Every structure is written in C-alpha cells, then in structure tokens.
Amino acid sequence: MNYFSSRSQTSTCPVCMRGAIAEMPMMESLACNFCNHIFTLEKEPNSVRQILRMADTISTLRWVWTGQRWENANAVQVYTSRWLSALGILLVLVPTAIASLAAYLFPPDPDVPLAWFPKFWAIATFCGHLVVLLSITRDYTQFPLQAYWRSIKRSFNL
Ligand SMILES: [Zn+2]
Known part of the structure; x- marks a missing residue:
C-alpha cells in the first residue's frame, strides 16, 4: 500500500x-x-x-x-532547510534594518546633493541581499527557474 x-x-x-x-x-x-x-x-x-x-x-x-x-526524507534535510530559511530571512532583514535605521536616525539635509542616497542605499541593501538569498536557494533546492520561465514563455507564445 x-x-x-x-x-x-x-x-x-x-x-x-x-x-x-x-x-x-x-x-x-x-x-x-x-x-x-x-x-x-x-x-x-x-x-x-x-x-x-x-x-x-x-x-x-x-x-x-x-x-x-x-x-x-531525512530530518537533517528538513532541519537545515528550516534553519537556513530563518537565516536567509535574517540575512535580508538585518542589513536592511541597519541601513534604514541609519537613514531614519540621521536624515541628511534635504537640500544637499546626494540627500536621496541613504534611502537608496537601504533599498539597494534589501535588493542585493535578496538576490544573494534567491540564488543560494536556487542552488540548494535545484529549483527549476528556467523550466518555469520556458513554460511562461510558451503560454504567452513568445
Ligand atoms: Zn520536476
């Protein structure tokens, strides 16, 4: 059975x-x-x-x-994937939080050149770490992003 x-x-x-x-x-x-x-x-x-x-x-x-x-199949696999997800979320959130906090606590004079930079830096920090996290996840799980991409293209007749 x-x-x-x-x-x-x-x-x-x-x-x-x-x-x-x-x-x-x-x-x-x-x-x-x-x-x-x-x-x-x-x-x-x-x-x-x-x-x-x-x-x-x-x-x-x-x-x-x-x-x-x-x-x-094995507890180690489940355990590591949970542990890694938690670590991955921290990897994205902590640097973003630090960069955002800095931009919030020490706001630059809005008239100075590059006044936009701290906010931009916070967003860039978030995106950069997210990309790293996604590429590690893809390598670890062998998630077939390309197969999905091919299927999306097929369904739109591209
Ligand atoms: Zn498959």
Missing part, C-alpha cells in the same frame, strides 16, 4: 511541484517531464520505505514516498 511502483504510477515531482515523474524507457531511473531532473528509486535499509534520490546533480536531496506524495 505504501509502495510507489515506478512502472504503473506517476507522481508529482518534488523539485518543481509541477511536473510528473515517471520511469524512463529502458532505464532504472525516473525523470520529470517538466524540469527534466533525473531521480533514482531506492529502498531504505531495514525498512519498506522508498527513497527517491536526485541523480543528475551533486545535490544530496532525498524524499520518501508517503503513499500520495514525496516528502523530505
């Missing part, structure tokens, strides 16, 4: 949450029809649980089959 049969079942891809993963013809691996990631199916040692492992990247992401969907 709690068994994923790669031959007769497809399931939602745990990476892009959009495509379906199914067995590739004549191969022992599975592939997603949307983000093109390749996975291998394994049995967990001393357990009946099945593990889906990402096979086409150096990423160590794994998922376990719950009967309906793939769930993050």
Whole structure:
C-alpha cells in the first residue's frame, strides 16, 4: 500500500511541484517531464520505505514516498532547510534594518546633493541581499527557474 511502483504510477515531482515523474524507457531511473531532473528509486535499509534520490546533480536531496506524495526524507534535510530559511530571512532583514535605521536616525539635509542616497542605499541593501538569498536557494533546492520561465514563455507564445 505504501509502495510507489515506478512502472504503473506517476507522481508529482518534488523539485518543481509541477511536473510528473515517471520511469524512463529502458532505464532504472525516473525523470520529470517538466524540469527534466533525473531521480533514482531506492529502498531504505531495514525498512519498506522508498527513497527517491536526485541523480543528475551533486545535490544530496532525498524524499520518501508517503503513499500520495514525496516528502523530505531525512530530518537533517528538513532541519537545515528550516534553519537556513530563518537565516536567509535574517540575512535580508538585518542589513536592511541597519541601513534604514541609519537613514531614519540621521536624515541628511534635504537640500544637499546626494540627500536621496541613504534611502537608496537601504533599498539597494534589501535588493542585493535578496538576490544573494534567491540564488543560494536556487542552488540548494535545484529549483527549476528556467523550466518555469520556458513554460511562461510558451503560454504567452513568445
Ligand atoms: Zn520536476
């Protein structure tokens, strides 16, 4: 019952949450029809649980089959991703808060040249850190931004 049969079942891809993963013809691996990631199916040692492992990247992401969907496989993965999200939010918020606070506490004379600079700096701080955070997140989760971009372009016939 709690068994994923790669031959007769497809399931939602745990990476892009959009495509379906199914067995590739004549191969022992599975592939997603949307983000093109390749996975291998394994049995967990001393357990009946099945593990889906990402096979086409150096990423160590794994998922376990719950009967309906793939769930993050190990506690470490869940723990690190929660911890990293919290850290990521701080990485964006703290420097922005410092820059904004400085702009607020020491407002420049509105007539001086570059009076706009502290506010601009606060916004730039926010954007810069957000970009860093997003690119780390993308590398870590292998989130298929390009596949989504292709699909958006297709739907608009670009
Ligand atoms: Zn996918």
